[in-house]
Amino acid sequence: MGDVRIAVLSGAGISAESGVPTFRDDKTGLWAKYDPYELSSTDGWQNHPERVWAWYLWRHHLVQQVEPNDGHRAVAAWRDYAEVSVITQNVDNLHERAGSNPVHHLHGSLFEFWCDTCGSRYHGQLPDMPEPELEKMPPQCECGGLVRPGIVWFGEQLPDEPWQAAVEAVATSDVLVVVGTSGIVYPAAGLPDVALARGAVVVEVNPEPTPLSANATLTIRESASTALPTLLQQLPELLTN
Known part of the structure; x- marks a missing residue:
């Protein structure tokens, strides 16, 4: 063959x-009150980047725990x-x-990140998040933009x-x-x-x-x-x- x-x-x-948990498998209850759109859209990112970043950092951590x-x-x-x-x-x-x-x-991938302003890839060290947090400010790119997850959000191509x-x-x-x-x-x-x-x-x-x-x-x-x-x-x- x-x-x-x-x-x-x-x-x-x-x-x-x-x-691997989906959004609706939130066992902590911490994120249960949020609409998936709030955490998976460009609107959500622009309005609350610290919330979106914390959510994806937590998912990044969870995926690393499974085989x-x-x-x-x-x-x-x-x-x-x-x-x-x-x-x-x-x-x-x-x-x-x-x-x-x-x-x-x-x-997209939970293991790729880029700047939301200049589009350059981010290869810096990410903080671990063994316990979920509701807010975490994303790193800044050298251009001053915010580093976002390399995920295709609602409304993106x-x-x-x-x-x-x-x-x-x-x-x-x-x-x-x-x-x-x-x-x-x-x-x-x-x-x-x-x-x-x-x-x-x-x-x-x-x-x-x-x-x-x-x-x-x-x-x-x-x-x-x-x-x-x-x-x-x-x-x-x-x-x-």
């Missing part, structure tokens, strides 16, 4: 198995048998920590480079594996249609039905960590049908 090209489109479901699961590790292991490109809607670094490369982050890389990966893949994503967030939700239109094999891994389910070549109603470690064994039959 060395000449087979596999693209993987992953969503929140694969990270949830590692214990990649068998689903992440299986995708990374596929590189021994095929050419694999990972496209993710997740902002954690669990695919990278499992060994996948390249990983195209459509919605997807970063061009990862998106173009994602389209290219899907347009040249023999197999697209769609795992742990609801299939309703566009433009990422349109990528399976690109693969299907080309006649590529599209495998959906999701415990719940999604809009993609009816059109997928194969639908596996299991979690990522259960389905992905054995998926490679099923591909030769799918590719020859």
Whole structure:
């Protein structure tokens, strides 16, 4: 299978198995009173940068406390048998920590930061936040601007480079594996249609039905960590049908 090209489109479901909390999983209750828009939009950043920065610093800390699961590790292991490109809607670094490369982050990353004024990358040391705080002033760039998280907020365009890389990966893949994503967030939700239109094999891994389910070549109603470690064994039959 060395000449087979596999693209993987992953969503929140694969990270949830590692214990990565979503906004709505706020166990501390500290953030429960805030609308997600307040903490994930340019408006929220302009009005309360210290609040938004504290929220993302806390999430940055939480992600560092969890480990990649068998689903992440299986995708990374596929590189021994095929050419694999990972496209993710997740902002954690669990695919990278499992060994996948390249990983195209459509919605940004909790591990990238840049200046909100001049756009330059920030590589400075971040303070740890073992306990959540409601407010923390972000660092300043040399130009005087504030350092912001490298996350795509409500109302912002997807970063061009990862998106173009994602389209290219899907347009040249023999197999697209769609795992742990609801299939309703566009433009990422349109990528399976690109693969299907080309006649590529599209495998959906999701415990719940999604809009993609009816059109997928194969639908596996299991979690990522259960389905992905054995998926490679099923591909030769799918590719020859």
